[in-house]
Amino acid sequence: MASPVNIIVGSHVWVEDPVLAWIDGQVTRLDGQDVHVKTTNGKKVVANVSKVFPKDTEASPGGVDDMTKLSYLHEPGVLQNLATRYELNEIYTYTGNILIAINPFQRLPHLYDTHMMEQYKGAALGELSPHVFAIADVAYRAMKNEGKSNSILVSGESGAGKTETTKMLMRYLAHLGGRSGVEGRTVEQQVLEDREKFKLENPKSFHYLNQSNCYELDGVSDAEEYLATRRAMDIVGISEEEQEAIFRVVAAILHLGNIEFAKGKEIDSSVIKDEKSRFHLNTTAELLECDAKNLEDAMIKRVMVTPEEVITRTLDPESALSSRDALAKTIYSRLFDWIVEKINISIGQDPNSKTIIGVLDIYGFESFKHNSFEQFCINFTNEKLQQHFNQHVFKTEQEEYEKEQINWSYIEFVDNQDVLDLIEKKPGGIIALLDEACMFPKSTHETFAQKLYQTFLKNKRFIKPKLSRTNFTISHYAGEVTYLADLFLDKNKDYVVAEHQDLLTASKCRFVAGLFPPLPEESSKSSKFSSIGSRFKLQLQSLMETLSSTEPHYIRCVKPNNVLKPAIFENLNIIQQLRCGGVLEAIRISCAWIPRLDVHLMSLFSDLVFLLLKYWMGTLMTRLPAR
Numbered sequence: 001m002a003s004p005v006n007i008i009v010g011s012h013v014w015v016e017d018p019v020l021a022w023i024d025g026q027v028t029r030l031d032g033q034d035v036h037v038k039t040t041n042g043k044k045v046v047a048n049v050s051k052v053f054p055k056d057t058e059a060s061p062g063g064v065d066d067m068t069k070l071s072y073l074h075e076p077g078v079l080q081n082l083a084t085r086y087e088l089n090e091i092y093t094y095t096g097n098i099l100i101a102i103n104p105f106q107r108l109p110h111l112y113d114t115h116m117m118e119q120y121k122g123a124a125l126g127e128l129s130p131h132v133f134a135i136a137d138v139a140y141r142a143m144k145n146e147g148k149s150n151s152i153l154v155s156g157e158s159g160a161g162k163t164e165t166t167k168m169l170m171r172y173l174a175h176l177g178g179r180s181g182v183e184g185r186t187v188e189q190q191v192l193e194d195r196e197k198f199k200l201e202n203p204k205s206f207h208y209l210n211q212s213n214c215y216e217l218d219g220v221s222d223a224e225e226y227l228a229t230r231r232a233m234d235i236v237g238i239s240e241e242e243q244e245a246i247f248r249v250v251a252a253i254l255h256l257g258n259i260e261f262a263k264g265k266e267i268d269s270s271v272i273k274d275e276k277s278r279f280h281l282n283t284t285a286e287l288l289e290c291d292a293k294n295l296e297d298a299m300i301k302r303v304m305v306t307p308e309e310v311i312t313r314t315l316d317p318e319s320a321l322s323s324r325d326a327l328a329k330t331i332y333s334r335l336f337d338w339i340v341e342k343i344n345i346s347i348g349q350d351p352n353s354k355t356i357i358g359v360l361d362i363y364g365f366e367s368f369k370h371n372s373f374e375q376f377c378i379n380f381t382n383e384k385l386q387q388h389f390n391q392h393v394f395k396t397e398q399e400e401y402e403k404e405q406i407n408w409s410y411i412e413f414v415d416n417q418d419v420l421d422l423i424e425k426k427p428g429g430i431i432a433l434l435d436e437a438c439m440f441p442k443s444t445h446e447t448f449a450q451k452l453y454q455t456f457l458k459n460k461r462f463i464k465p466k467l468s469r470t471n472f473t474i475s476h477y478a479g480e481v482t483y484l485a486d487l488f489l490d491k492n493k494d495y496v497v498a499e500h501q502d503l504l505t506a507s508k509c510r511f512v513a514g515l516f517p518p519l520p521e522e523s524s525k526s527s528k529f530s531s532i533g534s535r536f537k538l539q540l541q542s543l544m545e546t547l548s549s550t551e552p553h554y555i556r557c558v559k560p561n562n563v564l565k566p567a568i569f570e571n572l573n574i575i576q577q578l579r580c581g582g583v584l585e586a587i588r589i590s591c592a593w594i595p596r597l598d599v600h601l602m603s604l605f606s607d608l609v610f611l612l613l614k615y616w617m618g619t620l621m622t623r624l625p626a627r
């Protein structure tokens with residue numbers, strides 16, 4: 001997005017601002033490459049001409065519903081347009097075929113009622129205001145009318161609104177498919193009774209719910225959400241008994257997370273810390289219908305069977321805590337898989353169906369102060385999706401134009417194949433080296449990091465941070481991220497601890513025992529290594545194959561502020577998300593897509609089949625302490 005040259009004294013322009021990202025002002029002087037600007041907040045700024053952008057003084061006060069209609073397509077223009085619209089509760093804006101959705105952090109019921117759904121039925125894209133329903137409708141028509149598979153990729157950072165957006169998409173598709181809900185419970189009292197039954201207190205009192213902060217959202221009633229969830233479970237055919245068991249398991253996980261350990265009398269041993277922890281242990285056992293003593297032992301002891309004898313080893317408090325968390329994750333991930341499978345069966349997913357609409361709710365690129373294996377996997381996913389996005393949007397469009405010999409300037413985009421090679425190439429990529437390290441008994445995180453440093457010494461996408469012995473930095477498409485290699489080896493090893501498996505298989509609750517069917521004899525006594533990284537890579541590969549056989553639609557969810565409140569639009573925060581989501585890159589060429597896209601999308605016949613693309617990273621994406 002280069003700055004046009006027609007900036008003169010008196011021009012209204014945008015210049016960079018450390019707080020607001022961009023601020024508007026008027027040019028007072030031109031001095032070679034330097035532009036002197038008096039900003040609207042009274043400051044005098046000097047900026048290089050390449051960083052000064054013209055402001056559209058005749059911009060519509062309500063903004064435009066598609067960025068491609070902006071007079072000036074540049075970052076400040078885009079930001080201003082989104083801000084203007086957000087102020088008017090216009091949370092959706094198109095950027096060519098991408099829908100930007102800014103979380104309103106307040107209920108906007110008029111946007112999602114049946115009347116609104118009816119309006120979007122069969123309307124051409126762009127005819128009505130931007131909306132998730134419009135995207136779902138386009139996908140549905142393409143499937144019905146052309147027999148084409150479609151996918152809708154919903155991305156954004158945590159709290160940006162991916163789940164809500166996905167829910168709206170599913171609701172609209174269910175509406176088109178003529179599915180109706182079965183009305184069930186209405187009694188608020190039930191919420192209180194259930195809380196009592198599962199011994200649940202204030203969310204703030206549960207360790208696992210406080211890994212980030214617990215927020216109360218204006219206008220959102222947790223009791224109502226809970227009943228809505230129960231109703232949704234009725235609709236997808238989860239029986240009363242199963243629902244009860246699901247909530248018991250979830251409650252058990254929360255209680256489990258509150259069990260703490262203290263040093264035991266013997267070296268490297270631990271005991272339940274205090275009465276409070278004992279209460280949570282007993283409640284967990286009660287909810288999971290397993291023996292409390294066996295639960296305690298499964299967390300603090302390990303049994304080793306050798307040909308000569310059976311040795312019992314104790315764990316120190318730190319290892320006991322890791323064991324507790326591993327148990328919680330195992331239960332959660334099995335429950336998660338059970339629910340996904342149940343929904344897929346219930347909504348009639350036919351694995352052999354030729355046409356599908358895949359809805360993918362995926363984590364956005366993450367870069368925190370401390371990044372570990374989870375961020376590595378999330379960012380790897382985003383690199384893959386970015387490549388898919390690039391290939392679909394940029395490469396195909398450019399090739400098309402070249403083929404048709406239409407004269408246009410070739411648009412450069414950053415090809416990220418080199419980052420993907422660094423991560424997933426076999427042999428020699430980071431995942432392959434990690435697996436190697438995991439299989440070699442003497443490896444430590446230090447030897448693993450050293451191996452990375454040696455192997456990727458000259459790789460442009462790999463950086464060894466100065467002074468660090470175990471950190472490494474990857475130069476991702478969205479920016480540099482430094483990972484702490486310390487827990488990579490542990491986190492890459494996937495197995496259910498034999499003691500945990502035995503405990504849960506023996507549960508008197510049919511549901512819980514069903515989540516942990518007994519293992520074949522030979523594998524039950526050993527906790528064999530299987531690589532999460534490699535499995536993840538294969539799942540991603542399969543996801544990409546599915547996606548490549550579909551017509552993709554993109555929805556980028558944006559979190560406007562970190563305090564999760566309505567009407568707060570934090571410019572810098574939003575710009576960062578738009579950059580990471582590739583939105584600004586796409587804007588550069590999206591003008592060119594529009595005429596073709598309409599024709600393409602309007603030539604729109606087959607069965608409605610939902611494919612709720614399984615949350616491929618179920619195990620990794622849990623909000624448990626490792627994150």
Ligand SMILES: Nc1ncnc2c1ncn2[C@@H]1O[C@H](COP(=O)(O)OP(=O)(O)OP(=O)(O)O)[C@@H](O)[C@H]1O
Binds near residue numbers: 217557
């Ligand atoms: N369209 C919307 N209308 C009203 N509220 C919304 C909307 N989108 C999001 N929210 C609010 O923001 C909260 C966070 O949204 P959501 O759970 O969908 O985020 P997410 O991106 O899925 O986060 P995570 O990745 O952490 O699961 C919701 O609980 C809801 O209160």
